[in-house]
Amino acid sequence: MIQHSMFHEKGPVFWWTGLAGVMAAGTIVILFASLVIESVPVFKAEGISFLWGVDWFAGENYGALPMIFGSLAVTGLAVVMVLPFALASAILTSEFLSGRARLMVKAAMELLAGVPGIIYGLMGISLLTIWVRDVFGLIDGNTLFTAGLLLAVMILPTIMTLSEDALSSVPGELRDTALSLGLTRMETVTKVVVPQALPGLAGAVFLGIGRAMGETIAVMLVIGGIDRLPQPWFNLFAPGQSIPSKIGREAAEALGFDVQWSALIALGLVLFVMVMTLTFAGNVLLRKAR
Amino acid sequence: MLLVLFGTGAWVLPGLSGWVQVFAQGSTVIRIAGSTTVLPIVSRAAERFQSRHPSIKITVNAGGSGVGIHGAGTGRFDIGLASREITPNENQRYASLHTTVIGRDAVACVVSSEIFHAGVRTLSKRQIGYIYLGKITNWKQVGGPDRPIVVIDKETHRGTRHVFMHYLFGNSKARAPGARLVTGSNNEEQAKIAQSDSAIGMLSIAWMNEDVAGIGIHEGGQVIQPTLDNVRNGRFPIARNLNLITAGQPAGAVKLFIDYLLSEEGQRLVAESGYIPIHSPHAVSRVAGSHSK
Numbered sequence: 001m002i003q004h005s006m007f008h009e010k011g012p013v014f015w016w017t018g019l020a021g022v023m024a025a026g027t028i029v030i031l032f033a034s035l036v037i038e039s040v041p042v043f044k045a046e047g048i049s050f051l052w053g054v055d056w057f058a059g060e061n062y063g064a065l066p067m068i069f070g071s072l073a074v075t076g077l078a079v080v081m082v083l084p085f086a087l088a089s090a091i092l093t094s095e096f097l098s099g100r101a102r103l104m105v106k107a108a109m110e111l112l113a114g115v116p117g118i119i120y121g122l123m124g125i126s127l128l129t130i131w132v133r134d135v136f137g138l139i140d141g142n143t144l145f146t147a148g149l150l151l152a153v154m155i156l157p158t159i160m161t162l163s164e165d166a167l168s169s170v171p172g173e174l175r176d177t178a179l180s181l182g183l184t185r186m187e188t189v190t191k192v193v194v195p196q197a198l199p200g201l202a203g204a205v206f207l208g209i210g211r212a213m214g215e216t217i218a219v220m221l222v223i224g225g226i227d228r229l230p231q232p233w234f235n236l237f238a239p240g241q242s243i244p245s246k247i248g249r250e251a252a253e254a255l256g257f258d259v260q261w262s263a264l265i266a267l268g269l270v271l272f273v274m275v276m277t278l279t280f281a282g283n284v285l286l287r288k289a290r
Numbered sequence: 291m292l293l294v295l296f297g298t299g300a301w302v303l304p305g306l307s308g309w310v311q312v313f314a315q316g317s318t319v320i321r322i323a324g325s326t327t328v329l330p331i332v333s334r335a336a337e338r339f340q341s342r343h344p345s346i347k348i349t350v351n352a353g354g355s356g357v358g359i360h361g362a363g364t365g366r367f368d369i370g371l372a373s374r375e376i377t378p379n380e381n382q383r384y385a386s387l388h389t390t391v392i393g394r395d396a397v398a399c400v401v402s403s404e405i406f407h408a409g410v411r412t413l414s415k416r417q418i419g420y421i422y423l424g425k426i427t428n429w430k431q432v433g434g435p436d437r438p439i440v441v442i443d444k445e446t447h448r449g450t451r452h453v454f455m456h457y458l459f460g461n462s463k464a465r466a467p468g469a470r471l472v473t474g475s476n477n478e479e480q481a482k483i484a485q486s487d488s489a490i491g492m493l494s495i496a497w498m499n500e501d502v503a504g505i506g507i508h509e510g511g512q513v514i515q516p517t518l519d520n521v522r523n524g525r526f527p528i529a530r531n532l533n534l535i536t537a538g539q540p541a542g543a544v545k546l547f548i549d550y551l552l553s554e555e556g557q558r559l560v561a562e563s564g565y566i567p568i569h570s571p572h573a574v575s576r577v578a579g580s581h582s583k
Contacts, residue, residue: 057465125481130485139440224470225445239471249472250445252357253353253354253447255366
């Protein structure tokens, strides 16, 4: 009897959601496994120095460092540039705007968050590269900085709107209590609401980072496309290459075999691990912060 | 768990190809992709050809010569477009590749129009080589304005790059340490040179326009301009065949389409696209350099 009722409770909904969960987890496992397996040839050819080799020439040498550096540089740049604006506008929208104005801002931001990368890419190639060149007096505007700036614009709506969700889901009672205890409006925000919303804010930032790291076409069009470390390394006004942009440029040619294909898969693996590590580190930091 | 997923995959894939067949019922599809140099000819020809043979559908995609040769070899495409010859390495990989030449083209060394108007009208092979090697970095070193040179390279598998590097250094895979940017298609290269006021690059002569000027090559005491006439009479040094690559001898609908390209009408399209026909000597309507867009 009891067994039967348990089975009954685990009816279609249980099995359906369970299957979906297993498939989601399975996809990750299979993806990771196939990335690892297909990367083997390049690690056999280049050894582990694939990771810090600085020269990449299809058919001869495969060194991933310029691409790894490029990805980190443009993502880091984007986050640094976007954070103050995204958080400030999220706080403004959640804490200081009237209900109606808030909805309008939210709607606009969510609309922007859904704009495909290629649209930003076209804006980037036709306007941003030229502005960057003229404003900073460069010989050419296709640089790591340009890509970072474009990514900052791209991830602003994502980070802003998710941060706003996190802030506005902090219960109103907390604000009322803080205000009735004599805190000012600003103190309520910085001392009560933001700390409460921290996990959500961090989640928003990590999602933004994820989008920035994986963005292909927009970056490909403005980064310069050259597999070379800048000289000196911190000169972000030099052209470079990111991992997705490199894969985007070479995948069709290398499709399916040879060390070149394996090298591109290995780049994908590196990107995968980078995003995983960041997410993991973010979670750990959050747990410590609380 | 793995079984579940693989099972799903095995289910979906035949399902998809089934759908494709349903959509394409009663028609043959010719899949074409590759060189953006050959592409303008083929997309024009495909349009006309399809209106005459409604049962044949043609898809045309870009990608570059490497992609075209590779795709024809693996069977991903029925025809690969290539603006260079098949390398020994590629021939080794795919034994049966067959080449049909449909026209001729040249690769010009091009500069931003600002540089051209500032007086850089010709360069020697040695000068261009030094620019790509990073030994010449300012336009004033070659008689131009005092401005750094934005050297534009191309992706290593591109036909244009193979031909250009072979001319400069005798090695189609030569490196270009002087490069500042790497571009892919002819469009992209053309756009980046036009955007800059101090760029140098390599471009099929059919893609030159008022913002992207072809310069004369100084060779053996004379200057050879990148004009179709000079390509036709063999004087311009960086010329090449425009190739259609198939796996084995073309047959069926593919052969029908290739024969169309080789027909008088097809060859007229080659000329209209700014290239040189191989068969009957049509008058070429455009002079290289005046071809806009």
